[in-house]
Amino acid sequence: MTEQRFTVSGMDCGSCLAKLEAAAQSVAGVTAARASLVTGELVVTGRFDTAALVQAITATGHGIAPPTVSPERGYRRMLALVVVLNLGYGAVETLAGFLAGSQALLADALDFWGDGLISGLALLALGWSAAARARVALAQGVFLAVMGLGVLAMTLREFAAARPPDEAIMGWAGAGALAVNLICAALLMRHRSGDASARAVWLFSRNDALSNLAVVLAAGLVALTGSALPDLLTALAIAGLFLWSGRIILRDALAELR
Template sequence: MSDDDDDLPKDLAHITPAYRRALWIVVGLNVGYGLVEMVGGFISGSQALKADALDFLGDGLISFLGLLAISWSLAWRARSALIQGLFLAVLGLGVLATTAYRVMVLSQPEAELMGLFGAIALAVNMVAAAVLIPHREGDANVRAVWLFSRNDAIGNLAVVIAAGLVWWTGTAWPDLVVAVVIAGLFLQSAWSIIRDAQADLGSAAHGRY
């Protein structure tokens, strides 16, 4: 981050050129690998891998929305974050629904492919999270982008662990349990994003920025 960036108040941290570059990198990484991992999820039959792929694609979409919102007012940035939070909540509920379906038609995923795609995803997301670490503080829109990327990294680690447990136990249950954990992480972060967005909307309504 440049000296000029350091002189900006916290509320303007999201408009720096460094943040723009970081968002473009995150968008490219997440959309690109999200598509790859979704294919891998169908090939391996892993519900956790499909859930993680959805998180990748959602993260790319949210990062792009955050990029578009850079020049917007605080109120509209807060509304953007609110949309992001609601979208993440829908993803979480969707993962829970598809996981419940898989429980009724239980089949064991291919642990080797699941672990391979999960390990690559973890590496991709560690890069994305590292790019965003200097930009994790700011308004609700900025924090939403950071939470999406952080969730991806945690989800990827969980998928790798699940793959090992599927291979070790010879059952699909570790994969399904991890999918539920990832869904819970989605919902918790969605609540945090929505709460922050509402706080920013309140600040904008009272003319604090």
């Protein structure tokens, strides 16, 4: 019985982890598989054909490589820029959310904060030990959970008031968020090669783009109906998704520290 660790690109949510683990366990000879958002690694136990495992993982749209591969200097710069873009627009969208009175914008800002933190962790992970990454991730998981709970609390409070947000600010901020995510995807794409890696980049940005589109759609529905309900329901959905991701990060961080 052997244990092998692989670096997997494109992991940014709990559903990605479940899909990767299921794909690995479908390979003959694999007895256990565990993916981690903290380390970006897939740990596989058993006696199996490595080529078959790589094929199963790439079929899910993720890139996979041994964790010993050294990243290019250009990749470090690109990842740092992605962190700045995500955290920067997270601040912009948070401000827009308060100005517009939009809970969906505040929840989508949580998306950017979360992506910035996860990308920042990936940047730190290029030189830090697994234990150090796990400690940082533990704090990040708590931060994401607190932000998610805050958005949920504000959203539930707004159900009583039901004041429609400013749909113009909401729509423009949502469109800007989509543009930033597309820029990040383009930056990542320049430092990837091969079809599997390209699919992994788009998989990484898929949930973000869907959240952005949901905000733009909600803004349109607010304008059409004059109701705050589309904004509030979108906020609940996005905040719930990232509360779940925060829980996954905390679980993985605690497991890595044991």
